[in-house]
Amino acid sequence: MTDAFPRVENRLYAEAVPIDRIAEEVGTPVFVYSKLALCEAYDALAAALAPVPHSICYSIKSNMNLAVVRTLVARGAGVDATSGGELFRALRAGADPGKVVYSGVGKTDAEIGLALEAGIKLFNVESRAELRRIDACAAAHGGVAPVAFRVNPDVDPRTHPYISTGLRTSKFGIPIADAVDAYAEAKALEHVRVIGVDCHIGSQILSLEPFADALARMRGLIGELRDAGHAIEVIDVGGGLGVSYAEEEAPSAAAYADVVTGAVGGLDCEIVVEPGRSISANAGLLVTRVLYEKSNEEKRFVVVDAAMNDLIRPALYQAYQPIEPVGPPRHPEQTVDVVGPVCESGDFLARERSLPRLERGDLLAVRSAGAYAFAMSSNYNGRLRAAEVLVSGDRFAVVRKRESLEDLVRGESIPKDLTG
Numbered sequence: 001m002t003d004a005f006p007r008v009e010n011r012l013y014a015e016a017v018p019i020d021r022i023a024e025e026v027g028t029p030v031f032v033y034s035k036l037a038l039c040e041a042y043d044a045l046a047a048a049l050a051p052v053p054h055s056i057c058y059s060i061k062s063n064m065n066l067a068v069v070r071t072l073v074a075r076g077a078g079v080d081a082t083s084g085g086e087l088f089r090a091l092r093a094g095a096d097p098g099k100v101v102y103s104g105v106g107k108t109d110a111e112i113g114l115a116l117e118a119g120i121k122l123f124n125v126e127s128r129a130e131l132r133r134i135d136a137c138a139a140a141h142g143g144v145a146p147v148a149f150r151v152n153p154d155v156d157p158r159t160h161p162y163i164s165t166g167l168r169t170s171k172f173g174i175p176i177a178d179a180v181d182a183y184a185e186a187k188a189l190e191h192v193r194v195i196g197v198d199c200h201i202g203s204q205i206l207s208l209e210p211f212a213d214a215l216a217r218m219r220g221l222i223g224e225l226r227d228a229g230h231a232i233e234v235i236d237v238g239g240g241l242g243v244s245y246a247e248e249e250a251p252s253a254a255a256y257a258d259v260v261t262g263a264v265g266g267l268d269c270e271i272v273v274e275p276g277r278s279i280s281a282n283a284g285l286l287v288t289r290v291l292y293e294k295s296n297e298e299k300r301f302v303v304v305d306a307a308m309n310d311l312i313r314p315a316l317y318q319a320y321q322p323i324e325p326v327g328p329p330r331h332p333e334q335t336v337d338v339v340g341p342v343c344e345s346g347d348f349l350a351r352e353r354s355l356p357r358l359e360r361g362d363l364l365a366v367r368s369a370g371a372y373a374f375a376m377s378s379n380y381n382g383r384l385r386a387a388e389v390l391v392s393g394d395r396f397a398v399v400r401k402r403e404s405l406e407d408l409v410r411g412e413s414i415p416k417d418l419t420g
């Protein structure tokens, strides 16, 4: 793969656009996405799955920016949505509803209604109670909902506990041991049509073994369900393929596709994959400016204008994100914590990191910030959410403008009689 964020004469670029130019024009903090990186990641997976009938349903929760989603949709991607809001975004970005799958443990009637109205490809049903709600909503809607149960294969993906979703103790899906009964119940309902099975065991998975284990169990289940008379046409294998943030080796799309097709190929099923991070993580940077340097007896801090509200992964998952100066280093290296202005000790982007000594106004780039970054951002501490920029070749555009102070109070009111 091309490095979409190369250093040329010791200046960092996004494709052919110097990062400092974007920072000058758009301000900081700013997320910068590369169309080339998005497309290369998508194309690699599409090529690897080309020999088998498949759909790539991009997991929009990893990066939901409309321009990012449109870029992938234009490439042929469907979408994996986990809420009515994500479904709305997918449709607004131009996704074909017939290529949208909808997962999530707490679908409301309103959300189910939106999905029925749109005519989505597949509901991934997470409980028998939800199955009955979908049936009732579809009856009211006068239609039949295409469904698969999200089955929990009880496999340990060996990733961070917060992003493990396929263990017996997890809130997601139905236990594999209950699947046969659950499918029998579905078959008896008039307004759902069983078309497949689904699983999603977690995220940032760096070994292919858990996928192979989970899918071997799913293959067995498909056999049992077919024996019981269900027409299983779709196997949705979820997402979860990890990426390299630091030294760790991530499996290639080709190696992943080999494992998937090895486990569930040849079953006369369409294979649905729901990649998020593996498409978007390395297609984004977070660019931030140094505000202050300070030190105490123990530590040196670089205070920057991006914070945990912009990128929560370090605080939430103790995640490592590579950081480098945008311009040429001007001073020797020292060990620092890179921290934001938020009033929480957990507000850091990096700890004990070796960086060239920086000065006020210097720009830093946080790499691998295309997934679960802006998408998890908030207004905590009254902070405006950052701008987002999409780059293609030597051109760029702001695809989400920086929030304004007025945006911060939008929707709020002060009822005079209640507030004295």
Ligand SMILES: *Cc1c(COP(=O)(O)O)cnc(C)c1O
Residues within 6 Å of the ligand: 059, 061, 062, 080, 082, 103, 104, 200, 202, 203, 204, 238, 239, 240, 241, 274, 275, 276, 277, 278
């Ligand atoms: C989050 C999620 C994905 C995407 O996971 P990645 O690790 O980003 O690939 C896919 N499917 C479901 C159901 C999810 O919740």
